[in-house]
Every structure is written in C-alpha cells, then in structure tokens.
Amino acid sequence: MKRLRVCSRSGRGAFPYTVLLDPSTFGDAALLDVGTTSGMVAAGTTLASASAHADQGDVSTLAAAKTYTDQHSGGGGGSGGFINDDPVGAGIVVLTAAATWTVLPAVSKAIPCATGHRVLWAPSFLRGGTAFTLDAAILKADGSVSRYVSTGTSSPGAEGYAPFCNNPAYKGIAGLRMFVIRAEEIDPDGNVTIAAAYIAPSIDPGDTSNHLYLGGGYDGYWLMWDVDA
Structure with missing residues (x-):
C-alpha cells in the first residue's frame, strides 16, 4: 500500500x-x-x-x-452501507392457531436496497411457548414469500429456522446471516423486507401462552444492514 x-x-x-x-x-x-x-x-x-x-x-x-x-x-465519499437496528416495537405478539405457514408483518424490517446488494440480518428477541414453529422469510415485492432463511427456497424447513427451535432440550445460537438480494425482492418503494413466519396448527382457542417479545418492556431487534449501499 x-x-x-x-x-x-x-x-x-x-x-x-x-x-x-x-x-x-x-x-x-x-x-x-x-x-x-x-x-x-x-x-x-x-x-x-x-x-x-x-x-x-x-x-x-x-x-x-x-x-x-x-x-x-464509511469515510469520505462512502456511507459504509445502510443499517437499521432500531427496536422492532411490535410489543408482545401473541400467536394464534395457523394451519399453514403465515407471515407476521408486525415482526419485520424493510430497508432501502438494490438488486445484487448483500444484506446482513441478525434477529434478537425473546420467545415463549412451544406450540409453534418459527422461521423468517425474505419477501417478494408483492409481500409473498421469496425464500425462507432456513432453506434458501420458497419452502421452509420442517422445524423452521434452527436457531428459533422451541424444543427446550436444545439451545439456539444465532448470528449474522448474509443474503444477496434478487430483483423480485425489491418492492416498488425500493425496499427489501425480511419478516418472521410461523406455523401453529395445535394452538387452542384462548391459549395466549405462545409469544414473541418485541416490545412492551422486552425490546426485540431485527437488524438489517445493506453493506453495499
């Protein structure tokens, strides 16, 4: 140099x-x-x-x-990328019965992005209950699922995203994930969205014990960072 x-x-x-x-x-x-x-x-x-x-x-x-x-x-003429690590602010999300995989718009982040950019994602929150299986998905421009983080395809893993496992015998260890964003994942506003998704066919009506804690005194985070911005 x-x-x-x-x-x-x-x-x-x-x-x-x-x-x-x-x-x-x-x-x-x-x-x-x-x-x-x-x-x-x-x-x-x-x-x-x-x-x-x-x-x-x-x-x-x-x-x-x-x-x-x-x-x-991040110095001089560059910005060092665009990052959003604000609390999700969704409060305590009570999950209800869902026979099929269901996207949770309240548990999501959207950041400005462009096709081919690399986005880092790192969730950090509490969960409670064992009657649901949890994953996350990068959405298409129309809000449907493009690919699940558990598999990288439009079909989720059988047990969802491994670090979100709800089996008390296992402890999830999460970290940063990186995704290269595709054209169909940029919405009309120029944003890419990653949202939580879950399936819970056995939650009984009136059962409020299955929670995601993303506010209400238990802040949760859903870091997204476009490192190429």
Whole structure:
C-alpha cells in the first residue's frame, strides 16, 4: 500500500499513516511519498491532481485505493452501507392457531436496497411457548414469500429456522446471516423486507401462552444492514 506522510512545514514530527488520507484534509502542507518519488504537496491539493509531484500512474493507483477505502469504511465519499437496528416495537405478539405457514408483518424490517446488494440480518428477541414453529422469510415485492432463511427456497424447513427451535432440550445460537438480494425482492418503494413466519396448527382457542417479545418492556431487534449501499 502507498503511504501518505503528513508533517509540519518544519518537518518535525512526521509519521506515516497506514490508511489513505486526502492532503486536502490538512490546513498545512503535506509530504507525499509514492514509491521512490517524494515531493511537497501544497495545502488543498488532492491526490488526483498531484501528478506534478509524483509519477501519474502511482498517484492514480493511490487515488483509486482511497476511493475504495472510503466506500467500504464509511469515510469520505462512502456511507459504509445502510443499517437499521432500531427496536422492532411490535410489543408482545401473541400467536394464534395457523394451519399453514403465515407471515407476521408486525415482526419485520424493510430497508432501502438494490438488486445484487448483500444484506446482513441478525434477529434478537425473546420467545415463549412451544406450540409453534418459527422461521423468517425474505419477501417478494408483492409481500409473498421469496425464500425462507432456513432453506434458501420458497419452502421452509420442517422445524423452521434452527436457531428459533422451541424444543427446550436444545439451545439456539444465532448470528449474522448474509443474503444477496434478487430483483423480485425489491418492492416498488425500493425496499427489501425480511419478516418472521410461523406455523401453529395445535394452538387452542384462548391459549395466549405462545409469544414473541418485541416490545412492551422486552425490546426485540431485527437488524438489517445493506453493506453495499
């Protein structure tokens, strides 16, 4: 990696950065060290216009590397992606009988996205009861299921998403998941949505013991992060 050395006019206290910095950031002069070529760069000079002080090819490479660093670190010209980690705010969701897999719009997040972007997803919440099986799904633009996170297809796993398992003999260990978003998963507003889905054929009428805790004193989270935004 090319290094940009920054020092005072007197040359005292010079030290190299291992990250790429734009000389225009500094109000004083900066010393540009590119390969074996060194020279003074006046205050306000950008990397792209520094060809008078070093070989143009090296400067172009350095400028391109800076642009890449900015776009992937959240600095300079890049945003570092779009992330939503606000509480879901759905309260305590009481599940009722559902003979088939049912999407829960209240337990979902939608973020701006584009086809081909990578989205990280990480749920974090409490659940109670054992009469239901839980999964999550990336939705199509029309709100129907595109693919379940348990299988990556339009059919869920027999036991739902493994970390959501309701068998007390097992403990789920969740983490980040990454999905590459497809064209049919972008809605007319330019968003992609991931929602919880469940099946519960044996919940009796009046049984209110099967819960998802996503508010009401028990905040739940449904992190979504478009890392390519």
